Structure formats: C-alpha cells, structure tokens
Amino acid sequence: MAASQRIPEWRKLPLSLTELCIDTTLRCGQSFRWRNINDEWHCVLQGRLISLKQDPSHLHYKVTWPSKPAAIAPLTPPLSLNSKCPTPTTKEMESENDDTASLLHSYFALSYSLAALYKQWAASDANFARRALAFTGIRILNQDAWETLVAFICSSNNNISRISQMVHKLCIHYGPYVGTVDGEAFHDFPQPEALAGSQVETHLRELGFGYRAKYIAETARIVSAERPAGWLLKLRNPRCPALGVAPEQVKKEESKDDIEPPSYRAAHEALLQLAGVGPKVADCVCLMGLGFGEAVPIDTHVWQIAQRDYNLGKGVKSKTFSKALYDTVGDHFRKIWGQQAGWAQSVLFTANLKSFAEQASGLKTDRSDTDAAVVKVEETQLILTASAPGARTGKRKTVATKVAAKHELEDDSDQTTETKISTRRTSKRIKVKP
DNA sequence: CGTCCTCCTCGCCG
DNA sequence: ACGGCGAGGAGGA
Numbered sequence: 001m002a003a004s005q006r007i008p009e010w011r012k013l014p015l016s017l018t019e020l021c022i023d024t025t026l027r028c029g030q031s032f033r034w035r036n037i038n039d040e041w042h043c044v045l046q047g048r049l050i051s052l053k054q055d056p057s058h059l060h061y062k063v064t065w066p067s068k069p070a071a072i073a074p075l076t077p078p079l080s081l082n083s084k085c086p087t088p089t090t091k092e093m094e095s096e097n098d099d100t101a102s103l104l105h106s107y108f109a110l111s112y113s114l115a116a117l118y119k120q121w122a123a124s125d126a127n128f129a130r131r132a133l134a135f136t137g138i139r140i141l142n143q144d145a146w147e148t149l150v151a152f153i154c155s156s157n158n159n160i161s162r163i164s165q166m167v168h169k170l171c172i173h174y175g176p177y178v179g180t181v182d183g184e185a186f187h188d189f190p191q192p193e194a195l196a197g198s199q200v201e202t203h204l205r206e207l208g209f210g211y212r213a214k215y216i217a218e219t220a221r222i223v224s225a226e227r228p229a230g231w232l233l234k235l236r237n238p239r240c241p242a243l244g245v246a247p248e249q250v251k252k253e254e255s256k257d258d259i260e261p262p263s264y265r266a267a268h269e270a271l272l273q274l275a276g277v278g279p280k281v282a283d284c285v286c287l288m289g290l291g292f293g294e295a296v297p298i299d300t301h302v303w304q305i306a307q308r309d310y311n312l313g314k315g316v317k318s319k320t321f322s323k324a325l326y327d328t329v330g331d332h333f334r335k336i337w338g339q340q341a342g343w344a345q346s347v348l349f350t351a352n353l354k355s356f357a358e359q360a361s362g363l364k365t366d367r368s369d370t371d372a373a374v375v376k377v378e379e380t381q382l383i384l385t386a387s388a389p390g391a392r393t394g395k396r397k398t399v400a401t402k403v404a405a406k407h408e409l410e411d412d413s414d415q416t417t418e419t420k421i422s423t424r425r426t427s428k429r430i431k432v433k434p
Numbered sequence: 435c436g437t438c439c440t441c442c443t444c445g446c447c448g
Numbered sequence: 449a450c451g452g453c454g455a456g457g458a459g460g461a
Contacts, residue, residue: 156457210442
C-alpha cells in the first residue's frame, strides 16, 4: 500500500482545538474536496497532497508531492510563486523550500485569533453569545478563488454530498493527478483552461451536473478567454491578512490612485457577470475565495433564521427574495457583526444546526443503514451552501429538528426575546429600501 | 421591481 | 410500484 512516493514526515503546528477544529471546519459546507481516511484528512492544495490530523495542542500535517512532476499540468500558484514553482523535485520541496507551513497558515487564516473574534461577536450580539459560544474552532477557510467559484456554482439547488461528488468528478476528469491514499486517488482542482473545452458541457451533463454543466463550461470560458490573466486573483481583498503579501498588482494599485483597489462591492459585482453566479454564490466566493470577511451569503435557510431570530423582514411584502432584500439583510448582519460578518454567520449557523461532529462522523461512513433523519441533519449542516433539506416539508423539518435537539441544547422557546438589538431599524430599512 | 416559469435531482408523499 | 410534488439558486421572460 505504501505508494512509490517518498515517505513524508509529519510536522506540527501548535494550535488549540478552540482555535481550529478541523473535523468541524472541513466538513461544514465550505470546502468539498477534503476526504477523511483512517482518521486523517487529505486534500490536494496547490499541487501537493496534504494530510492532516489533530490533537488538543497541535495540528499535524504531512506533505506528499507528486512523484511525477506534472509537466503538462498548469501551475497553481495563487500566491506569488513565479519562476520558483514549476515542477519542483520531490527532494527540493521536502526540505527547506517547503512552503506548506505558510500555505496552511494562509488556508486556515491563522493570523486571526478565533477567541478574539468570538468575543467580539458575542459582545455585539446576545443571540450569538447564547447560541454560538460553545461552538469553538470553526474557521472560514481561505480557499483558491477559482475552485471556490466552481464549487459554489455547483452548489445551487444542491446538497453537500452531491456537491462533493461533482467537485471530485471535476478533479478526476480534468485535474492533475497528485497522489494516492489507501487506494484512493487524489487530483488537484482543474484550472479554468481545462474546463473551457468545447466538449466540457456535454461531458459534465453525462456526469450528472445537470444545468450546472453549462454554467461551469461558460464561466470557465469567460475566465480563461475573456478576462485578463490573473483577473480572479486581482479581485482578492488586499487587506486580508490571510492572503499575505499580495502580488505586484496590488502594489501598483497602491501607488496609482486612479485605479481603485479591489473592494467587496466591486468583487461581488464582477462575479455576478459570470454564468451561474447570483448574489449568494458571489458572496460565497467573496468570503471563502477572495478574503472578504464582510460577505454574508444568504440562502433561504439563512433568510428564515434571520426572520426568526433577528426579526427581519417584518414589512416585506414580496414573497420572492429580491436582490435588494438580499443586500439589505447582508447590510444588517454587517452592522451587527462587523468586518467579519460572514465568518460570524458561519459559526452561528453551524451552532444552530448543532449535532454533528461526533454523531455525523461516526455514522457517515455508511449512509445506507443509517437513520435517515441523522443523514438529514448531516446534510443540513452546510452553513453557506446548498439546500437545507430539513426545511423542506413539514415532516422532515420536524424530524430533523428533533434529532438535532437530541444532541444539544434546544432553543425554540425564546428566540424573540433577545433579538431586539437593531430590529426596528432593520424593519424600517427593509420597508424603505426601494 | 415583482412574478412566474425553467433548469435538475432527490426524497417524500400518496 | 411508481408518479407527482416541492425545495433549492440562478436566469430569463
């Protein structure tokens, strides 16, 4: 079973479980490629296979570089690894030049103190304090922008399980092979060019992508052919510490005042031009792929919670969730939670849907003989993605809620009590806003 | 700006 | 046993 690759060494970063819990963070619906095999998490990031495991004081990681340097595979250097990175030899990358530690630091946004953020959110929002403080270690990942974009195009009308399958298919069929763990192949995520071919839409339809096949192929074509190189990366938040020292473009823009630096609003609008990207998908990409912590993705599930726990939407007539309303709800949360509102929302919704970690991970290996209700809870955990199946029919909702309540505190009685904060203002704004 | 339909899949219901 | 229905995000009329 030991592959032909060199046997990599485990290394570790000091990190408490309250600052990062990978079991929660890696399967809460923001990333779709991590696979748990034998209690270790594995994923290809930037051309290398990364394995993770965790104990209360450390995050342990292992790096496996591809044995065959992917000569054809396009480089994937979101950061400024220019001439350095093409086909690194195994030996090279395992020694001093290995940038995996900094990659993980960036990927998990470790420059933020989660304790400090939780404290801030709890101080400004009693509802957050009550529901979310027990759910530590939940982080917004700083993922590759292109991958995030495609993954969340796949997320429309979809659930985590199927999104993961679709992303996996994209990697298998279009991404470079990197390594194997316990007989399972790992590929990197394909570059836009690889998904821009003329046969891609048809092929993806055959693979079960449904109408999203068209969106992916079209967006890949736009990004690879109709946008300048590095277009997506230039939308990233230059002030996001997790992104580190930004590429040269940012420096240019800093010196030239006539070019406006990337902003959340600008990035959001730019993403809306792509196929299959609406406000929610755009916000997912802004938050998880571009480093804009203030982006708050709002789906119907979030909207329901917002109405229930934050008394939003009181004066809203329209039954459909318009763009204007979408923006208003986001503004409201940004007002409450501040600069990392999207992160706060993720934590809150993970807390809301409680359950998971132990229960779900213990049962998820075999879904077939698992109580259906538990599976539902598992799928409902997605925070920012996909559908919330539990909210579908009355019956399912009841079942899911029951199961969830079993796991943790139940809290259906007095939500309205504490949600005052800026309720009035909000309802007013919703009414007033055109 | 709101409405309504389509896309597609899945799970629930009858 | 199977067909209808509806939920979910985006797009288009």
